[in-house]
Amino acid sequence: MFFLANQVKIALAHRVKEDVSVASKTAKKNQPQNSDAPRKPSKREKRQKFIIYLMIISMLLTSLLAGASMFL
Numbered sequence: 001m002f003f004l005a006n007q008v009k010i011a012l013a014h015r016v017k018e019d020v021s022v023a024s025k026t027a028k029k030n031q032p033q034n035s036d037a038p039r040k041p042s043k044r045e046k047r048q049k050f051i052i053y054l055m056i057i058s059m060l061l062t063s064l065l066a067g068a069s070m071f072l
Contacts, residue, residue: 041049
C-alpha cells in the first residue's frame, strides 16, 4: 500500500513539473515583442481595480461608523 501511494505521489509531482514547463513555454511565446509600447489595461484589470477600491472605501467607512457609534 505504501509503495502504491509513493508511486502516485511521484507521478503527480512529475505531471506538475510538466505542466509548469509547458506553462512557462507558452508564457514566453505569448509575450509581445515590442515592450516599449504602453499597454492599455483590459476590462478585467479595470474591474479588479474598481472592486479593490470599492472594498477599501467600504472598510474605511465601516471603521469610521464603528468609531462614531461608540460616541453616540
